[in-house]
Amino acid sequence: MRWTQTLIPTLKETPADAEIISHQLLLRAGIVRKLSGGLYTFLPLGLRSLRKVEKIIREEMDRAGALEVSMPVLQPPEIWQRSGRYETAADVLYHVRDRSKKEWVLGPTHEEVITTLAAGEINSYRQMPKNFYQIGLKFRDEIRPRFGLMRAKEFIMKDAYSFDATDEGAMASYKKMYDAYTRIFARCGLRSFAVEADTGVIGGNYSHEFMVPAETGENEVAYVDSNTYAANIEKAGSRGPLTATPSTSTGSAPEKFATPGVVTIETLAAAPYGVPADHQIKTLVYLVKGKLAIALVRGDDQANEAKLAGTFGTPLYRAATADEIVAGLGARPGSLGAVSIPDTAKDVPIYADHALRAAAGMTTGANEDGFHLRHIDIERDIKVTRWVDIRTIKAGELSVATGEPLKIQRAIEVGHVFKLGTKYSEKLDATFLAEDGQRHPAVMGCYGIGVTRTLQAVIEQSNDKDGIRWPVSVAPYQVLITPLGGSGTATMVAAEEIYAQLITLGIEVLLDDRDDRPGVKFKDADLIGIPLRIGIGEKSLAKGEVELKPRGGALELVPVSQAVERISTWVRQELEKLK
RNA sequence: CGGAGCGUAGCUCAGCCUGGUAGAGCACUUGCUUUGGGAGCAAGACGUCGCAGGUUCGAAUCCUGUCGCUCCGACCA
Numbered sequence: 161m162r163w164t165q166t167l168i169p170t171l172k173e174t175p176a177d178a179e180i181i182s183h184q185l186l187l188r189a190g191i192v193r194k195l196s197g198g199l200y201t202f203l204p205l206g207l208r209s210l211r212k213v214e215k216i217i218r219e220e221m222d223r224a225g226a227l228e229v230s231m232p233v234l235q236p237p238e239i240w241q242r243s244g245r246y247e248t249a250a251d252v253l254y255h256v257r258d259r260s261k262k263e264w265v266l267g268p269t270h271e272e273v274i275t276t277l278a279a280g281e282i283n284s285y286r287q288m289p290k291n292f293y294q295i296g297l298k299f300r301d302e303i304r305p306r307f308g309l310m311r312a313k314e315f316i317m318k319d320a321y322s323f324d325a326t327d328e329g330a331m332a333s334y335k336k337m338y339d340a341y342t343r344i345f346a347r348c349g350l351r352s353f354a355v356e357a358d359t360g361v362i363g364g365n366y367s368h369e370f371m372v373p374a375e376t377g378e379n380e381v382a383y384v385d386s387n388t389y390a391a392n393i394e395k396a397g398s399r400g401p402l403t404a405t406p407s408t409s410t411g412s413a414p415e416k417f418a419t420p421g422v423v424t425i426e427t428l429a430a431a432p433y434g435v436p437a438d439h440q441i442k443t444l445v446y447l448v449k450g451k452l453a454i455a456l457v458r459g460d461d462q463a464n465e466a467k468l469a470g471t472f473g474t475p476l477y478r479a480a481t482a483d484e485i486v487a488g489l490g491a492r493p494g495s496l497g498a499v500s501i502p503d504t505a506k507d508v509p510i511y512a513d514h515a516l517r518a519a520a521g522m523t524t525g526a527n528e529d530g531f532h533l534r535h536i537d538i539e540r541d542i543k544v545t546r547w548v549d550i551r552t553i554k555a556g557e558l559s560v561a562t563g564e565p566l567k568i569q570r571a572i573e574v575g576h577v578f579k580l581g582t583k584y585s586e587k588l589d590a591t592f593l594a595e596d597g598q599r600h601p602a603v604m605g606c607y608g609i610g611v612t613r614t615l616q617a618v619i620e621q622s623n624d625k626d627g628i629r630w631p632v633s634v635a636p637y638q639v640l641i642t643p644l645g646g647s648g649t650a651t652m653v654a655a656e657e658i659y660a661q662l663i664t665l666g667i668e669v670l671l672d673d674r675d676d677r678p679g680v681k682f683k684d685a686d687l688i689g690i691p692l693r694i695g696i697g698e699k700s701l702a703k704g705e706v707e708l709k710p711r712g713g714a715l716e717l718v719p720v721s722q723a724v725e726r727i728s729t730w731v732r733q734e735l736e737k738l739k
Numbered sequence: 740c741g742g743a744g745c746g747u748a749g750c751u752c753a754g755c756c757u758g759g760u761a762g763a764g765c766a767c768u769u770g771c772u773u774u775g776g777g778a779g780c781a782a783g784a785c786g787u788c789g790c791a792g793g794u795u796c797g798a799a800u801c802c803u804g805u806c807g808c809u810c811c812g813a814c815c816a
Contacts, residue, residue, distance in 0.1 A: 173751045493816030679776040
């Protein structure tokens with residue numbers, strides 16, 4: 161492709177609304193343009209890279225035995241009602257109406273559609289295992305789209321769904337996808353790793369996320385140095401807080417003391433009260449399906465949303481409002497406690513974190529504005545309904561699995577594999593006749609890759625001060641020829657010859673045929689980050705030489721006669737490294 | 740949904756406080772010069788100042804509403 165024939169609108173200045181480096185480079189390198197918040201047009205350069213990511217995914221999915229299909233984006237709400245996700249995923253569903261006012265939803269994912277398909281077409285254990293995948297648009301009504309392609313309202317996803325007759329079969333299908341994902345991200349030139357994950361709204365009971373470490377990532381991952389344990393912070397457990405929870409009873413009965421105006425852990429920890437945060441019990445109140453529930457964590461701990469959803473058995477919960485709390489418990493937030501809850505609230509369940517087990521000599525709210533209680537022994541004074549893990553772990557705590565200290569790293573989630581079990585097959589009647597002559601629901605798995613997000617993750621991970629440094633496997637072009645003279649000059653003539661020969665060899669090559677100054681061409685070359693640049697200048701050409709300059713690497717002079725051979729060899733070798 | 744900020748040329752922004760009819764740099768067009776890391780000179784084209792009301796002799800500027808964008812928050816009592 162000739163630069164003057166395509167559209168590569170590079171920007172010298174950084175667009176004001178791009179916050180993170182990959183988002184800035186997407187815009188500056190002429191890869192995408194924003195139509196509206198969370199909606200982007202792919203320009204020619206960007207589309208080429210996107211197609212390459214898709215091709216890698218397609219090759220690895222096919223290799224793993226998955227079958228490509230294409231499912232509708234526009235979906236009837238009925239199947240979402242049957243799966244129960246019309247409610248649980250309500251926040252992300254786009255609704256549209258047709259001319260007869262019938263409602264439709266835009267698919268944020270396709271479990272309901274594929275399970276409906278399987279219900280009709282898979283009737284025997286002999287037809288399994290089957291794994292269907294597609295690469296296509298997804299629509300999610302994101303609370304807050306941000307960071308370019310990272311969190312968009314419309315994005316490209318590869319989603320796959322496996323159907324097995326047995327649990328063992330489902331595990332094998334899961335393993336195949338796990339391995340395929342590992343290969344896919346490596347081939348895209350990404351450093352990624354798998355972590356144990358919470359299953360969230362999709363449901364299921366076994367799951368890994370594929371993470372790309374990046375400070376701008378929206379996820380936090382806990383891991384240990386030996387690489388034997390890694391988990392999303394939503395899921396990660398530890399052997400407990402770094403400081404021991406007090407467990408020696410003062411022997412005194414609970415004692416009310418005045419704390420006018422004290423509504424935070426911090427204020428109670430400060431003078432004149434001086435109750436350390438880890439000697440306090442934090443009382444949180446939620447509304448779960450219309451009913452109040454109390455969660456207790458240590459004063460210096462944070463409750464974990466995902467773990468709470470697991471504890472409550474539903475993602476449909478929220479923090480109770482101050483009014484709801486006052487109505488139910490009689491005190492305002494800041495003075496709450498689970499010791500003396502009113503008789504009217506006796507049926508409110510109290511979930512307490514394991515870190516509070518055997519806690520004694522603690523302080524908590526008195527359930528009366530302006531007062532707290534001290535000398536609390538949790539076993540004696542609080543009627544705990546259930547002991548649970550609902551705290552967010554902190555760096556330095558010891559791993560349950562290995563005993564090593566946990567470290568925390570931010571990361572971008574690019575892929576997610578779930579073992580779903582029979583949740584959807586049961587609700588949508590995807591049953592089959594097994595060897596035993598009985599009908600059973602198929603055992604499912606689902607596997608997603610954020611394709612557009614993966615593309616941006618590559619940029620986030622592969623860049624320098626001058627621009628993008630594409631891995632050759634996903635670069636829009638493999639080679640960029642930069643003649644330093646304009647049209648008609650000897651350098652341009654030589655460039656044209658090499659360009660033509662590379663094309664016949666099947667090398668993906670871009671020719672910068674603009675009549676621009678060298679500085680402009682060099683800056684743009686670095687910005688768009690083509691892996692190998694061929695510089696053709698008058699001086700070196702006079703000596704019969706051209707320059708090979710890998711992006712970010714050292715410049716090498718080679719005789720014109722050997723240039724094409726050397727270039728194609730370089731491209732082949734680099735591609736081989738990413739196999 | 741709550742809070743904050745911003746909407747002026749294709750891009751980055753100034754002008755707004757203190758009302759008088761729109762600017763700079765980059766990009767774009769033409770010409771000349773220049774040509775190894777985002778050139779110089781000259782000439783030129785590009786804006787209903789997000790939109791709608793209002794105040795005023797007069798509004799980019801003040802007021803009201805509205806739409807859009809960005810950031811922070813939306814369990815942390």
